Amino acid sequence: MPDNYNGTWEMESNENFEGYMVALGIDFATRKIAKHLKQTKEIVQNGNNFKTRTLSTFRNYDVDFTVGEEFEEHTKGLDNRVVKVKTW
Incomplete structure (x- = not known):
């Protein structure tokens, strides 16, 4: 953990x-x-599970993930791409 x-x-x-x-x-x-x-990053962690919220005057966005599991992140705060994260 x-x-x-x-x-x-x-x-x-x-x-x-x-x-x-x-x-x-x-x-x-x-x-x-x-x-x-x-930016301000709010993080709520429960073991390996993360809920993150990124706050700025430009855009706000959330990303939830579990350490060790592949997930997709939509980079709404920057350029609106979809990024696949394989490890953390």
């Missing part, structure tokens, strides 16, 4: 996020907005 991540987490900083977004093929306008966002 992973450590206890329950709580509300505030982003303090990020480095080279724009370069990361360029590598993902994110469009110019979305990159300019996203690089200035300060």
